[in-house]
Amino acid sequence: MPHPARHVFVCSQQRPPGHPRGSCSAQGSGPVLQAFWGELQKRQAHERVAITYSGCLGPCDGGVNVLVYPEAVLYQRVTPDDVTEIFDQHLDKGEVVARLQAPAAVW
Ligand code: FES
Numbered sequence: 001m002p003h004p005a006r007h008v009f010v011c012s013q014q015r016p017p018g019h020p021r022g023s024c025s026a027q028g029s030g031p032v033l034q035a036f037w038g039e040l041q042k043r044q045a046h047e048r049v050a051i052t053y054s055g056c057l058g059p060c061d062g063g064v065n066v067l068v069y070p071e072a073v074l075y076q077r078v079t080p081d082d083v084t085e086i087f088d089q090h091l092d093k094g095e096v097v098a099r100l101q102a103p104a105a106v107w
Pocket of ligand 1: 011012013014022023024025055056057058059060061063065
């Protein structure tokens with residue numbers, strides 16, 4: 001199996017309703033994950049990009065959080081509408097999507 005050049009982790013943490021930290025799941029991680037998988041399929045990018053759901057990445061109030069390696073870039077408040085741009089710009093060209101990047105104080 002080839003090593004993918006980039007690995008995307010979509011926080012899919014769930015917490016009970018009313019939990020003080022909230023969760024990326026409650027903020028819409030499911031549709032974001034589905035959008036990433038859909039784009040992966042559409043582009044037939046399985047050998048160069050891996051998409052994985054993850055547990056809590058830390059800064060829950062900025063969810064949906066998406067972490068991209070090897071650059072270790074954290075994107076915050078990601079919606080399904082952002083996924084094509086992340087693919088086009090970062091996963092295909094290696095250019096960070098600055099408008100979605102978490103500030104240095106967060107990550
Ligand atoms: S629940 Fe997603 S970062 Fe904590």
